Amino acid sequence: QQQVKQSPQSLIVQKGGISIINCAYENTAFDYFPWYQQFPGKGPALLIAIRPDVSEKKEGRFTISFNKSAKQFSLHIMDSQPGDSATYFCAASLDSGTYKYIFGTGTRLKVLA
């Protein structure tokens, strides 16, 4: 019940296209859903995050769509650029206790020039 399932494992998108990464969770007590971007050899960096009281959040080219009833959330990268090539992790956290993150398995995105 603590798992976060992420798909696809890898994704290749043409420059200017839309990248879509999906995550699903089971624990309805999760209250915070961040997305992290990780470049090789670097630590995860927060990209965008959402709480379950909203269905969508947009920051620049990055949008999170959240479906509470389906227990799913997704990251959309509009106008994908070669510089977006990285590994993306979704995560979930409980709004109580120690706030530890449960990470998805990651999606390796490659944007072709």
Next chain:
Amino acid sequence: EPEVTQTPSHQVTQMGQEVILRCVPISNHLYFYWYRQILGQKVEFLVSFYNNEISEKSEIFDDQFSVERPDGSNFTLKIRSTKLEDSAMYFCATTTGISSDTQYFGPGTRLTVL
């Protein structure tokens, strides 16, 4: 922007040796975490630390591991007797802890056990 720092960036050690990985959290943050990422795999929770004690630990965090905040600034992860399978990137993360909130990750320490 404040950031989490970690040292060393890369640690190579012989199997059975002790290693200490160091983290300097963001100054007003209250919760500290260690995560591990084996090459090419997902980031896994190891331990959380609050108010100078462990709040929660995963099954990975066995008796070989310990954490402490020895001087009020550094937050350390000690592995007493390293094994080959401890080779991974170790990330420190911190958060204000007021609610489930953004965790800021350090750049990581790459641990290689030979």
